[in-house]
Amino acid sequence: MKGKIKATWNILWLVLLMVILFSYAMFQGGFVSWFLFYSFLPLFLYQLLLSFYPFKKWEITREIPRSVVQAGDEIYVTIHMKRNSVFPLFYCSIKEQLPDSLMIRDVKKEKYRSFSNPERLQGNRTLNRIVFPLFRKKISFTYAIQQVPRGEHQLQAVTLRTGDIFGLIKKQVTIPVENKLVVFPYIHDLKIKDRITSYDQGAVASTVVNQSNTNIATGVREYAPGDRVSWIDWKQTARKQEVMTKEFEQEKSTEMLVVLDTCNRTQLNRLAYEASIEISSSILMEFQKKDHQANFLSIGKESHFFSSQYGRSNHSPVNRYFIHAQPSGTQPFSIRLKEELKRNKKSEIIFIIVTHLDDFLMQVLLEGKLGRKYLAVIFIQAESLITEEEHRIIQQMKLANIHVQLLSDQHLLESPIEVNFR
Incomplete structure (x- = not known):
């Protein structure tokens, strides 16, 4: 409501200024007074047309080549803007409405340097760009969202602002443009060491998951470190000339x-x-x-x-x-x-x-x-x-x-x- 009142006041101020210049030219006469009037007339007409310019009819699309990434990665976003007329615009400010879920920065492993103080990773992430459309109907630009945190993030709208070179007329519109970013947790490179199990023949590494005490054999396989001597199938070992052990049902379950x-x-x-x-x-x-x-x-x-x-x-x-x-x-x-x-x-x-x-x-x-x-x-x-x-x-x-x-x-x-x- 305040924006509409301000816009109306600016238009009335322009009209009033034009009336003053016209009155001055009529009463004063002479080259200077009419020169001022006609010099200001194109600017007045442009500002008047700009105040009624249909900014809301712009078509905005957002292109995200990789919308599914891992935490800490970088996402590139391209915004495409299209309009039907060639009405000259000196500038256009674009603000991306980023959700609160993107206000945390994930720097992969480096974030754990702030382990005792996680608030350091909080920040106000904003995106503002200025382009100069002039007579162009199509405008595109690309930006990057760096260090994205885990979660599902909804990009919902883009805010456009423009105005005249004097700042008397300002227009703003928020256009809904919905896109979704899916960010999976960061995957660490792990080196898992299983516990050491000692058998009669010495200490050998045994994977926890492969420990089994059942004696229901369902097949044979090659010997692996950690297999017990009692698991060896001597007949199959002699036949294949390599150590073969019994495979138990419980190993699979x-x-x-x-x-x-x-x-x-x-x-x-x-x-x-x-x-x-x-x-x-x-x-x-x-x-x-x-x-x-x-x-x-x-x-x-x-x-x-x-x-x-x-x-x-x-x-x-x-x-x-x-x-x-x-x-x-x-x-x-x-x-x-x-x-x-x-x-x-x-x-x-x-x-x-x-x-x-x-x-x-x-x-x-x-x-x-x-x-x-x-x-x-x-x-x-x-x-x-x-x-x-x-x-x-x-x-x-x-x-x-x-x-x-x-x-x-x-x-x-x-x-x-x-x-x-x-």
Whole structure:
């Protein structure tokens, strides 16, 4: 409303100025007075036409060649503007209406240098461009959105501004232009080391997922480090002239489960939470490369379970979940975890990713470890923010034979990140 009143006042001011000049020319006469009147007349007509110019009829489209990227990447956006008339415009200011979700900058691993102070990554991201259309009907320009954060971001509108060279007439219009940016979590390069299992013939590396005690053989395969002597099929070894071991049914059906803490807390470190999302996604990706079948369970206000059978394509349910995942709920994670472990009895190997430790959680883990082959905890937090209580709990869990892997800011800056399950 204020804009319309101001525009009307500017038009009246122009008309008044033109009337004054015309009156001066009529009463004063002479070359100078009429020269001023006719010199100002084209400008007056241009400003009058500009005040009625249909700015809203501009056609705006936004072109995004790569609308699906990884956190920390750069996205190039091209804006195309089209109009029907050749009415001269001296300038046009374009402002992209960026959503609040893009006000965080993700600099991949480098963001963990601000682990203890995540607010440093907050910023006011704006985009303003000025073009000079003159008589052109079509105008295009490209800009880059750098360091995009994880999430689904909606670009909804573009604001255009123009005016005359004196600043008397100003026009502004916001044109809806909807586009969606999909940003997946940053994938870390991991180096996973499994625990060392000692057998009678010495210490050999044994992948956790391949440990099996069943004696129901379903086939044979080549010997792999960590296989027991009792698994060797001597007949097939003699026939093929290479060591062959029995393949057991349980080797194919052993279930692994990756559990992520997405419960909200008062003192939740948002950067630690972001790291937990990235590490969860990276671990699942690493397991997939090694053909290990791992299910995923997210525990927050609601629990979200994703089976390994869906795979890890960009369109898989678990990857879509990682895009939108946010901390939720008020109930402590330890209570929710206890409920979920009671429901889930099939998973024999469990990896739990958390950003906070307490005594009740340790008690839940001790109970959950019973009857399972392996249980490990990945604790993610800035080194300076780990409390004395959490240090004590880590030591107690290690004494209770619960493996705890600490990933601090120094660990997350490494490439590859070493995850030790020994």
